[in-house]
Amino acid sequence: MPPQRGMELSSSYQEGGPAQGRNHLLIIGIDDYLHWPRLHNAVRDARTFAEALCRHYQFEEADVLKLFNEEATEGGIYQAIRELKRRVGPNDSLIVYFSGHGHYDREFDEGYWVPYNGGRDAEETYISNANILKRINALDGHHILLIVDSCFSGSLLTTTRSAQVDEHFPSRRVLCSGRLEAVSDGAPGTHSPFAHLLIARLRENTAPALDTTTLIQHIKAHIGKQSKQAPVDGRLQHSADRGGEFMFHLKVGEADYWARISQQGGIEGYEQYLNTYPQGKYAAEAARQLLLLREDAVWARARQNHNELAYRNYLRQYAGTGKYLQAAEEQLQGLEAQQEERRKVLEKLAQQDAEREGIQQKFQQLVDEAEGLFQQEQLEPARGRYRESLQYYMDGFTPSYSYIEEQINLCANGLAFLQHIQKGREAMGRGNHRLALQYFQEAARHGDDPKLEDLIRVCRQKLGQQQARPEPENQQQARASSSRGADGANAAKTGRLILKMMGWGIGAIIVLALIGIYWPGEDPAYPPAAYTPPGQEAQGLGGSPTEALPSSYTALVVGSWSLEDILINGQPYSYVTGDFLNWEQYGYTFYANGAALSRTPQGNEQQTYRIQGDYIYVHSPIWGGSPGLIRQLDRHHMKLLFYIPDGMGGTMAYEVSFTR
Incomplete structure (x- = not known):
């Protein structure tokens, strides 16, 4: 046994900053x-x-x-x-x-x-x-x-x-x-x-x-x-x-660092280079090498999983440009032919109802066993049961064939993929694109999703924009000093708000929307309209004339509004949550062409809206098109009333007040 760095003495005793210096x-x-x-x-x-x-x-x-x-x-x-x-x-x-x-x-x-x-x-x-x-x-x-x-x-x-x-x-x-x-x-x-x-x-x-x-x-x-x-x-x-x-x-400059990275030639190294030098001298070559290496990784995972979903995913990602398109098509055709042959055999065996019922019982037994193993995170045995169940699948059985294939891929890739995607979206929602980029890149090592490349590209663009806007040193120091305290306070307050509002059920999404906490891109049903600057309200998103909104309220709602207060079931927001926010930092700007701009301390978000009768619909991933009853609207004040399910069979009333 190696010696230990310490011992019992007697019975009384028992075991690069902003201003770089040297x-x-x-x-x-x-x-x-x-x-x-x-x-x-x-x-x-x-x-x-x-x-x-x-x-x-x-x-x-x-x-x-x-x-x-x-x-x-x-x-x-x-x-x-x-x-x-x-x-x-x-x-x-x-x-x-x-x-x-x-x-x-x-x-x-x-x-x-x-x-x-x-x-x-x-x-x-x-x-x-x-x-x-x-x-x-x-x-x-x-x-x-x-x-x-x-x-x-x-x-x-x-x-x-x-x-x-x-x-x-x-x-x-x-x-x-x-x-x-x-x-x-x-x-x-x-x-x-x-x-x-x-x-x-x-x-x-x-x-x-x-x-x-x-x-x-x-x-x-x-x-x-x-x-x-x-x-x-x-x-x-x-x-x-x-x-x-x-x-x-490290004791290296960009050129030396690139030489070291290119010599090693791995996905992680090229990602580190792009994270450090998003607009660097070798950024284009690093991105090209990443595309090649990632395609090899996606193809390797497809070969490992060896199912129709994996090969279709590869063909969708690299349609027209992939190195393995022919091989993927051949593998997919072979699997489809095998599946079709199995289905023909099973259909023939299941001509009598009793035979089909026996096949379905065997199929359901294997699926149930696989689901139980999956819930216990015994992924390898679960993957085997899922694959075996496909041998008994017939049209009309539940769950579907595609669901079982997705479960097989989840078993192969583990749960880390979904966890990193979730954490990356949360980091983006907080404006921390550097942390989000790390989560998305780690997710790419565990699974295939065409949306990942878009998320990674958005993060890099945001980081590149930050590097492209240099400020005088005194302004940088002043901003760093002031934002550090504000960010900490906002982060703590947001955390308390989420905890307190969780008990209020679905109604919390209105408050979360108003303070700008959301995960972008998760509800494609209402894509935000392009932003139209003031003075161009008569032009549509494509430059063609746009009809005025069909409502007598349109002329009054157009303009900029600041949030004044929120009443939850008649009680002030501060009384319900115990938090006091600067409401003037939150609000909306409505344009005559149906575009809307949400304003929060975390940034602006483009949205759309429409007015129908006495109701206004703001289309965003958080509001989800929920109607707000216009209780008051004049040149200086606006009050909107939302009735939101509380998750327990009832509803809660949210009265949101705005002022010019």
Whole structure:
């Protein structure tokens, strides 16, 4: 059994930012202790970690302080931190890496680093976490990251909180190899399990910038396969931390990065290049290579699934241009011929009602078994039962032949495909196109859907538009500072609103529509009309004259309206939900040609509307064409009354008031 980085002492004790500066590194590794058991890999881990950073990332040897074995005394460690106080500037970043023995005093809830000369049962010779954190908080760096690979290191953590992956804001973060338990040192001549995962991920990375959160999640996800320890991370309390993130930037430019990506030649690499340089010098070639590689992947999945639906999907996606069109047609024809032959045989056997009923019972038995296995997420056995049921399928049986084929594909691709599509749409609804792009690209690895390419293209266009609009540095900083607080408040408020409105059933969709929370593209029954600027109301979407809307209310409704209030069953919205919103940020602009523009803090959405009698219909994926009774409409005020099913057999009244 490999030694552990810590031990029981006595019966009393039981187990790239906005202003780029320099990157500093302090590494501490101790194998040969004066009074504690010898470790095998602490120095090797620390030295290899420093080499990986200096070789692959934007760290220089001149900015690295190294303390190994007898150099890492209590005084030596304190003196090194004092030297960092002189070196590290406000725009610089610092990583402190400690690899050695640790100790935890449960009686006083205090953790310690054990220096080279630390005595046995002599806490006064150790370095307490309190002293470490006090000195770290005294440094001026923009980002400071502590990585501690020792026993009981989790006691360093004082508080945790979520954060955006954004290096613009300062951070004070800690990653520990374990919580309050002993951790493995690894076999002699190797690395500890924690250091092995950390260093391997840094070496294998091809993205221009690797964020700390991704690195931590990788270690947590894989360390359980190698050791019974649970890495933890957190942020320092009462520090300069503002929820930012240290980024590991590779030592490459766009040309070098492209050379590395094109040499490796994988889907993930080309996607990383386009995510980083959506309008880069090699973007067109990267997109071309992606199309070729994705076609190969779609064809490989079709061959794996080997059913009619898979081949039809390939033919639909690559009609007229695919490399495997002839092969797909031949496979599809062969499967159709086999199916037709089976149907003829079954029809002949089922000429008598009793025979057909027996076939149907066998078919239903297999489908029921498959459905039960699918619900238990036993996908491979379920796939076999579904396939076997097709041997007994006849026209008129339920479920349909296409449903069973779809279930076979779901079994093959897993549930991850649908989950990533859902998460991507939610991210798009929040305006986070970079996160949505990651989800859609991950979904493409699990299944085939022609809509995916459209969603990925929209995300890239949005990201390209953001890069194409540079702002002065002072405006960028001011906007980043102000939007950070506003986005956090809006996100928290939106979360509370959804939770509170869930209990109100379907009626919540009106409020969600008004505050701009929706998933675009899910209801093709009402595609939004093209936007018509003011002054062109007499022109239709195609440039031809458009008839005026057939209603006496038309002349009054045209124009811009701001939301004034919402009454839910006669009660003010703020009373029902407990939230107070700035209603002036929400509203509609109605045009005489039937076009409408929804305005929210998250952006504008093009829609259409029509007036029929005393009702107005706003056609959007959320409103779904639900009619609103016009209770009041004059030059300055408008009140609309909606009756919405509450999901429990009744209805709820929503009175929405607007003002000019």
